[in-house]
Amino acid sequence: MGTLIKILVVEDEMIIGAKISMQLTNLGYEVTGILPRGEEAILHVADNKPDIVLLDINLKGKLDGIETATQLQQYGHIPVIYLTANSDDATFNKAKATRPYAFIAKPFKQLDLQRAIELTISRMAENEQSQPTEPKTEGEEQPFILSDRIFVRYKEKMIKIMLADILYIEADRNYSHVFTLNKDYLLSITLKSIEEKLNMQLFMRIHRSFLINIGQVDEVTENQVILAKKTIPLGTGMREQLMQRMQTL
Template sequence: MDRKTKILIVEDEMIIAANISLQLNELGYEVTGIVPRGEEALMHIKSELPDILLLDINLKGTLDGIETAREMQKTYDIPVIYLTANADEAHFNRARETHPYGFITKPFKKLDLQRAIELTITQIDLKVKNINGTDPNEEGLILSDCIFVRHLNSMVKVNIKDILYIEAERNYCRIFTKRKEYLLVLTLKEMDKKLPSKHFHRIHRSFIVNLSQIEEIATSHIVIGRKPIPISKSIKKELLQRLQTI
């Protein structure tokens, strides 16, 4: 069964936000949360990474929607769809600098929302396919102490010791460090084969963890970077044996 697309709603008009959430659930998407402020959105993303950000431009608070997107993009690469009741040229030009995947003008119909999200998912998949068409050696060069990953238009060095965990997303995976996350066009199975085994262990069908970054081992999960990651009883036993040897 395919994983549901996760969407975070950042909207300070709660009636509108609740209505959007209801529509998204009816369309088969998973709403990771509804938050009214940009600052809260940035905190939410740290603990529950969405696939798409539905972001109202005219947020109250310290950060408006466009400034929230800019702050988010310093660390994450999450597609943004803006919601706006004010589609004037000035707002559009400011918003365009953050390279959004779409705009939805209020008031909007369920079909407008559906089409914007479907187009965004299509663009994400196309982006992944385009990256897949590049030289595989350029996409993810895995060495004994670091990984070179494509980030925007260049190859970035990520030290093995700085990686917290790696999470599967469809046919690619996300590498999480304390400061940034990177998209890599490899399945988690392929990633598991290439990573230096002395540092990493696959503890779930969707997660590979850096053994040195484990902060807590609970009954049914471990904690890394304040994120709980599920683990089965059999793999937990295997993990404890691994930890005794490093």
């Protein structure tokens, strides 16, 4: 099932923080918190890991934004987008050393925020994938595939689909249908390209047109697989391979 992308806002001007939160909600993202101090952000991330952190460089308190970003990384690689207001060169260079995904200069518009977030998601995928991106048709947007999730555009907003929640993926010429328990999504990418990018410990190609999540399999017959009451054809000679793979989970 697709879920909203979670974003933490760390901003010591609460009026600005509230405005950013409203803009993020309008864009279809989930705000996990609006916090004024770096110390609070670190505690928050320890319990509620967001997908992205929007972080003011010039935070008041014991930790400024740069020190906060450095300490956040002990909880795993969390993409940071810095919010800046007339930072000097020394501060900018110090912030750049923490390898943020983007900078947004205050004041900014909702469109600036949207573009920075989508560029961040794109970079997250690029950092995890060594394969070149498959060419796409003009006007279409490919999904961003990471090791444990896929980011896709759905109804004008970016959402994430955790790989563990996918039942199966079906080829549809140059597109792919991703089926979860509650929704399905049409992606502008071929099944072959998805197969090359996915964690194939979790998935298996059992038919020329179907890639399944092995952990979601409920029943295997001679020529079919059943996942959440959905019947998928099983290619010739694939049953034994599938059974072996299922035993390794």
